[in-house]
Amino acid sequence: QVQLQESGPGLVKPSETLSLTCTVSGYSINDGYYWGWIRQPPGKGLEWIGNIYRSGSSYYNPSLKSRVTISVDTSKNQFSLGLTSVTAADTAVYYCARSYYGDYLASDYWGQGTLVTVSS
Amino acid sequence: QSALTQPRSVSGSPGQSVTISCTGTSSDVGGYDYVSWYQQHPGKAPKLIIYDVNRRPSGVPDRFSGSKSGNTASLTISGLQAEDEADYYCCSYAGSYTIFGGGTKLTVL
Numbered sequence: 154q155v156q157l158q159e160s161g162p163g164l165v166k167p168s169e170t171l172s173l174t175c176t177v178s179g180y181s182i183n184d185g186y187y188w189g190w191i192r193q194p195p196g197k198g199l200e201w202i203g204n205i206y207r208s209g210s211s212y213y214n215p216s217l218k219s220r221v222t223i224s225v226d227t228s229k230n231q232f233s234l235g236l237t238s239v240t241a242a243d244t245a246v247y248y249c250a251r252s253y254y255g256d257y258l259a260s261d262y263w264g265q266g267t268l269v270t271v272s273s
Numbered sequence: 274q275s276a277l278t279q280p281r282s283v284s285g286s287p288g289q290s291v292t293i294s295c296t297g298t299s300s301d302v303g304g305y306d307y308v309s310w311y312q313q314h315p316g317k318a319p320k321l322i323i324y325d326v327n328r329r330p331s332g333v334p335d336r337f338s339g340s341k342s343g344n345t346a347s348l349t350i351s352g353l354q355a356e357d358e359a360d361y362y363c364c365s366y367a368g369s370y371t372i373f374g375g376g377t378k379l380t381v382l
Binding site for chain 2: 198212214215256261265266
């Protein structure tokens with residue numbers, strides 16, 4: 154059974170960098186699919202952040218592209234999200250997920266999500 | 274990039290059918306056969322129920338079906354059940370990225 158688990162700080166200060174890691178179990182990232190991040194502000198809708206392939210090829214939401222980096226570590230079966238210069242607007246539940254495609258989100262397995270609050 | 278347009282809420286009685294619309298433009302929904310639908314129960318992660326307009330992942334009941342006409346995609350749920358009460362989100366490929374709808378709350382009366 155494929156499982157994804159997000160980890161990282163639940164509180165980040167404004168202007169700092171948000172860093173999250175997704176650990177995949179039950180499936181090897183090296184075997185294919187794309188791996189990505191989606192977020193959901195409290196009480197609001199979903200927003201695609203970006204995806205990455207095992208090779209490191211990445212795809213980002215243009216509205217976040219200047220602040221986002223997604224990386225992959227196949228040796229650890231993990232991928233990570235970095236979001237710089239955060240503000241209160243970046244407060245959200247962050248999900249990692251497996252996707253069929255790179256820049257179109259068709260995600261069959263999701264992590265449980267982790268709430269990240271941006272506050273001083 | 275504007276979000277896709279979904280009705281804020283829809284409702285139906287058990288056993289009935291409901292349809293949720295998702296309207297975009299020729300640059301997203303209308304331009305590609307890449308529309309997905311997600312079901313999200315409160316406090317839970319979204320669940321993929323339709324992708325590529327009308328394909329169902331393994332394990333999703335055939336009560337859920339998707340279609341598209343022009344710039345509008347639709348999700349139809351037939352034989353409504355109490356457990357179908359949830360938020361539903363559409364998303365579409367938009368040329369080089371994914372855009373979501375604002376979500377629709379389905380109430381089973």
